[in-house]
Amino acid sequence: xxGLIFGPPGSGKGTQAAHVEREFKLSHLSxxxxxxxxxxxxxxxxxEAERIMRAGDLVPDDLIIRIVQGILRDPNVSSDVLxxxxxRTLEQAKALxxxxxxxxxxxxxxxxxxxxxxxLVERLLHRAKVExxxxxxRDAITERMHEYRNLTARVLDHYRxxxxxxxxxxxxxxxxxxxxxxRNALEP
Ligand code: AP5
Numbered sequence: 378x379x380g381l382i383f384g385p386p387g388s389g390k391g392t393q394a395a396h397v398e399r400e401f402k403l404s405h406l407s408x409x410x411x412x413x414x415x416x417x418x419x420x421x422x423x424x425e426a427e428r429i430m431r432a433g434d435l436v437p438d439d440l441i442i443r444i445v446q447g448i449l450r451d452p453n454v455s456s457d458v459l460x461x462x463x464x465r466t467l468e469q470a471k472a473l474x475x476x477x478x479x480x481x482x483x484x485x486x487x488x489x490x491x492x493x494x495x496x497l498v499e500r501l502l503h504r505a506k507v508e509x510x511x512x513x514x515r516d517a518i519t520e521r522m523h524e525y526r527n528l529t530a531r532v533l534d535h536y537r538x539x540x541x542x543x544x545x546x547x548x549x550x551x552x553x554x555x556x557x558x559x560r561n562a563l564e565p
Contacts, residue, residue, distance in 0.1 A: 431517075445460075544563065
């Protein structure tokens, strides 16, 4: 089972993925978390990604595709996965489809959040005060929204056209309330 959790910055992907992981027994894989861990470790990947992420831009497709490929091919990783933050470009989506096809798999569902931009910005600026994440600055948030609108949003059309089940979820409200919507959408 391969699911995607999809939406603009601050829409609740990471927050809700933790609940979906528990409830539906999927293993949560966040490319943002992986990259932040690399930055923290000071690895070569981290060094390459740090400045790009701080500016709110996307890291190069080939870099992130290599990382995801390595994880999905790892025999110790469950084959029931919830991908968060990947794919983010058409290039990445096509690479993921090709990776899965070699094993006879495909993306089974997409959970796609809809949240108005003013609420997204408010959430991220609030997190900036509480957690101080390096890309929660006003400039980086503007750039992240721009990248989402220009490159990432079209990934959803790619999966719609491919006939993949896309569940659009209103991401506004209490965390539990939003999760209830996801549960209702995913349960048969
Ligand atoms: P990534 O870590 O994926 O960040 P993002 O997409 O900008 O999303 P966020 O983590 O900010 O938000 P989220 O939707 O997960 O919401 P969250 O639950 O955290 O990527 C970071 C960077 O890494 C990218 O900009 C790029 O540089 C690079 N990168 C990653 N993947 C890549 C890829 N595939 N290709 C290229 N580059 C890539 O919630 C946000 C805040 O809101 C939290 O404080 C939370 O507590 C709060 N919140 C959540 N739900 C609610 C609610 N219902 N009500 C009120 N507050 C809420």
